[in-house]
Amino acid sequence: xxxxxxxxxxxxxxxxxxxxxxxxxxxxxxxxxxxxxxxxxxxxxxxxxxxxxxxxxxxxxxxxxxxxxxxxxxxxxxxxxxxxxxxxxxxxxxxxxxxxxxxxxxxxxxxxxxxxxxxxxxxxxxxxxxxxxxxxxxxxxxxxxxxxxxxxxxxxxxxxxxxxxxxxxxxx
Amino acid sequence: xxxxxxxxxxxxxxxxxxxxxxxxxxxxxxxxxxxxxxxxxxxxxxxxxxxxxxxxxxxxxxxxxxxxxxxxxxxxxxxxxxxxxxxxxxxxxxxxxxxxx
Numbered sequence: 001x002x003x004x005x006x007x008x009x010x011x012x013x014x015x016x017x018x019x020x021x022x023x024x025x026x027x028x029x030x031x032x033x034x035x036x037x038x039x040x041x042x043x044x045x046x047x048x049x050x051x052x053x054x055x056x057x058x059x060x061x062x063x064x065x066x067x068x069x070x071x072x073x074x075x076x077x078x079x080x081x082x083x084x085x086x087x088x089x090x091x092x093x094x095x096x097x098x099x100x101x102x103x104x105x106x107x108x109x110x111x112x113x114x115x116x117x118x119x120x121x122x123x124x125x126x127x128x129x130x131x132x133x134x135x136x137x138x139x140x141x142x143x144x145x146x147x148x149x150x151x152x153x154x155x156x157x158x159x160x161x162x163x164x165x166x167x168x169x170x171x172x
Numbered sequence: 173x174x175x176x177x178x179x180x181x182x183x184x185x186x187x188x189x190x191x192x193x194x195x196x197x198x199x200x201x202x203x204x205x206x207x208x209x210x211x212x213x214x215x216x217x218x219x220x221x222x223x224x225x226x227x228x229x230x231x232x233x234x235x236x237x238x239x240x241x242x243x244x245x246x247x248x249x250x251x252x253x254x255x256x257x258x259x260x261x262x263x264x265x266x267x268x269x270x271x272x273x
Contacts, residue, residue, distance in 0.1 A: 008175045012183045019190040019210060028202050035206050042213055049180075049224040054232050058216075061239050066209070066246050073250045074202055077257050095196035099189045106185035110178045124227050137233050149240045156244030160251035166258075 007048065014041045028074045032067055039063040050129040180221035187214035201253050201263040205246075212242050 015038055022034040039062045046055035127133050138146055187210060194207030216235045223231025257263050 002174055004174045008179065012179075015183065016186055016190070019187055022203075022206065022210070023190060023194045023198070028200055031203050031206055035210065038210070039213065042217060045180075045183075045217065046220055048175075049220050051220050051223065051232050051235075054216075054220060054235050057236060057239055061243060062209075062213070066243060069246055069250060070202065070206065073254060077202075077254065077263060092197045095193050098196070099193040102192065103185065103189045106182065106189070110181050110185070122227060124224070128227065128229065129223075129232060133229055134232060134236070137229050138236065142233050142237075145237060149237055152244050153240065156247045160247040163248070163251040163255050 004048070008045070011041055011045050011048075015045070029071065032070050032074060035070075036063050036067045039067070050124050052129050053131040053134045054129070177221050177225040181218055184214045184218040184221065187211075187217065199264050199266050201256070201265050201268075204265065205249055205253070209242065209246070212238060 018034045018038040018041065022031045022038065025031040025034060039058060043055040043058040043063070046052075046058060191207045191209075191211035191214065194210065195204050198204055198207065216238055219231045219235045219238070223229065223235075253263055256268060260268060262268075
């Protein structure tokens with residue numbers, strides 16, 4: 001077993017434990033914190049996969065900006081506690097059954113059908129995944145999608161403002 | 173990193189299933205939303221794993237776009253949750269069952 005494999009297994013265990021903890025936490029703030037830890041651990045995996053730029057984007061945008069937005073809304077609404085009330089008792093077992101079936105299919109396709117993916121990967125140049133090479137691709141071949149993304153962000157910003165805007169004449 | 177691509181894809185699949193089960197079982201709208209983020213994240217992990225496997229940077233550029241779209245989606249989705257909370261005083265998805273505002 002190589003050093004890389006041991007490192008990957010430790011990271012994978014952390015990722016799965018934090019994801020399950022996020023799912024099982026009764027308090028939404030704890031869920032958000034577990035999700036931050038999950039995103040940062042996935043960013044470390046990205047670093048190991050020669051994707052340094054994407055790893056940094058993951059930490060700043062996902063673990064930083066998006067999760068701060070989540071925490072802000074949780075605390076604004078005071079929605080930390082799990083909702084009380086009657087539980088739909090048939091839903092969790094069915095979800096576990098369907099999720100297990102999906103996982104089995106993943107495992108079957110990955111480890112039984114697709115044997116050529118199990119070989120070790122080839123080495124890459126030092127520039128692979130650097131901000132410079134990503135930027136070259138982004139502002140050359142992917143320039144139009146990049147500009148469309150900026151319009152999408154603008155539309156989302158305006159949409160969020162309009163949805164949460166409370167008109168003056170509307171009763172409280 | 174000298175790890176077989178299938179291991180990374182397996183991790184991605186496990187993360188996706190955990191996210192899907194979160195959407196199916198939890199009733200707090202914010203936790204459901206976080207589970208959707210987890211599923212997007214697992215798709216990103218698969219993209220990065222394939223980018224490394226085929227030594228092609230386009231997979232990483234695609235992840236960049238996915239993250240940008242996820243940020244836009246979170247802004248609009250959380251605005252919707254805040255708006256629903258104002259009218260219903262609850263973000264329990266079981267109680268948001270009527271079309272009337």
